[in-house]
Structures are given as structure tokens and as C-alpha cells.
Amino acid sequence: MKHSRKRVLVTGGGGFLGSHLCERLLQEGNSVICVDNFYTGTRDNIFPLQDNPNFEVIRHDVTFPLYLEVDEIYNLACPASPIHYQRDPVATTKVSVHGAINMLGLAKRTRARILQASTSEVYGNPDIHPQPESYWGNVNPIGPRSCYDEGKRCAETLFFDYHRQHGLRIKVARIFNTYGPRMHPDDGRVVSNFIVQALRHEPITLFGDGQQTRSFCYVADMIDGLVRLMNSPDAVTGPINIGNPEEFTIRELAERVIAMTGSRSSITHHPLPTDDPRQRRPDITQARTVLNWSPTIPLQTGLERTIAYFRQLLGC
Ligand code: NAD
């Protein structure tokens, strides 16, 4: 597909999703500015892109104003793994809210299109299953996950208020659990934890009874969904679910990873974290019909690729 060159800002571009997104946008011939304070992201993630003359990295914390000239903004800056976003919960709310305000201010001044990386966490511990975009969610406003869940909900509010009040062209993606190469080995999310533990033949840390469910989307599918959303007509604002509707229990995931890695690891039980959602699966009817998008990579294939990545990284 041919695209005219755009100046695209990716906040959080040094992170897991952000680095894949920068790579994809450069492949399409765009100029990409990656803004990151490397709180959870790393320079290694974007190292292969450094020699591209259309790629620029700015170390910056998006809770502070940023003045650039751009055509599009993908706002991904925010720690995404519970252990990281709960380490400094005030910073998490600040990046979600102040970061969104600054990027919306930037979009307002430059008339750029702006996409928000929102999350399935806006549905909280859902009592409607699977979750359609029309569901308002069941979120605890004062628990340990609230800094992230409520921060992201407030960011959605800001996006729609800037849209209504200032006519901004907005896109809100509700991202469901995504995995793949370039997740940090210490990321803390379940897919990387289980793979790293299995490859090292260490105990697999299963939280709770393992009957809670998640639906895992491979990173390439996710990036394709985000780019399609950004390129959709202005009338398409979202919020729109992007994720893989194949649903698994966490115990099934643990058993599958052990089998696929030929690991000697055993499963060990740990307490379920507070407010850990019981079930999660996207209703992707809107993504299918409005964006003509649906995931193409099943869990088995995605896990094979992710396991191969970690094998090489860890040398085991
Ligand atoms: P990640 O932690 O790998 O990436 C986040 C990036 O944001 C990191 O590079 C980090 O250094 C950067 N960052 C954090 N605070 C910042 C600040 N104040 N200023 C500038 N940069 C900052 O996580 P990810 O999985 O790549 O997630 C990217 C985005 O997608 C996040 O907004 C996350 O909430 C959202 N999301 C991800 C998932 C998923 O499963 N991966 C699911 C739902 C939503």
C-alpha cells in the first residue's frame, strides 16, 4: 500500500508496542519521532531503527509540555504491566492524565490526528461477557489498579471532550492483552513471565486458581489494528476494541507454555492480586465491520514466535 510521508509522533515508542509501531510506520515511509522517558521501555527496543534517517528519538517525560510539528500522534506512553504501573501509582495517573492533556494540546495546535492507547482495563472486572464498547465497565476507583484503570478512563474522557469542544480528530483504541517479541523479560505480564520461567525451568507462578481468563493478541495483529484505526475516516473515533477474541484460562496458558518449551517447571500457586479481573474477551464486531480488521495469528503460532525470541535472548 502506498502512503504519502507523514510526520508521526509515537509517545512510548521505546516500549513493547511502541517499538513495533515505530518500525511499521518507518516501513511505510513515514518520518517517525519516538518520545520516551525509558521508564519501562529500553533503547535496545529501537536500536535497529537508529540508523534510519527518518527516525528520531527524544528522551522526554510527556507529563511536561512538548512542542513539535507533526501530522499524527500515537499516544502510548504509560507503563502497562501491573507491577510497573503500581510501583509509582501517582506517576501512572499523571502520565495517563497530564500526558493526555499535553498530547491533546499538541494535537490541537498542530491539527494532528491523535490516537489513544486505551485498554480493556476500562471495563474493570466485567459483568458483561464478552465486552462490547457500549459497556461502561465495573472499575474500583480506589484500589491498587485504579491509578491505571481510572487514569485511562479519564484519558478517554479528555479525548472525547477535546473532540466535542475543539473539533480534534481523535481515535481511541481499547487494547486487550497483547504479547510477542520485545516484551521485557522482567515485564511482569503473564505471557513473558511464564515463557521466561519455563525456559529457565523455574517454578511457574500461577496467581489464584488459574481459572481467570484472558484473550491474547499477537503484537503484529495489534499494530495492524492501530494503524488501520489511525487511517480510518474522521468519523471513526472509537472507542473500538482491538484484541483477539480467543479466550483461555491462565492455567491453560501455563500448561501450554510448559508443553511447548519442553520445560521441567512445575506450577506453583500464589495469591490472586487485588481486583484481578475474572474474565476478559473482546467483542470485536466493530473492528471487523468498521476497520475490516480481525486477528490472523492464533495463540499457538504467536507463542512459538515469542518462545523463539526469548530462547535467543536468554540463551536457553
Ligand atoms: P511498555 O511498558 O512496554 O511501554 C510503555 C512505554 O511508555 C515505555 O517505553 C515507557 O518508558 C514509556 N513511558 C512511560 N511513562 C512515560 C512518560 N511519563 N513519558 C514518556 N514515556 C513514558 O508497555 P506496552 O505494552 O508497550 O504498552 C503501550 C501502551 O499500550 C500503554 O499505553 C498501555 O497502557 C497500552 N496497552 C497495552 C496493552 C498490552 O497488552 N501490551 C494492553 C492494553 C493497553
Ligand code: UDP
Ligand atoms: N501543549 C503542549 N504542546 C503544544 C501545545 C500545548 O505540550 O504544542 C500543552 C500545554 O502545555 C497545555 C496542554 O498541552 O498545558 C493543553 O493545551 P490546550 O491548548 O488545550 O490548553 P491551554 O494551553 O489553554 O491550557
Ligand code: UDP
Ligand atoms: N498472572 C499469573 N502469573 C503471573 C502474572 C500474571 O497468574 O506471573 C495472571 C494475573 O493474575 C492475571 C493474568 O495472569 O489474571 C493476566 O495478567 P497480566 O498482568 O498479564 O495482565 P492483566 O491482569 O493486566 O490483564
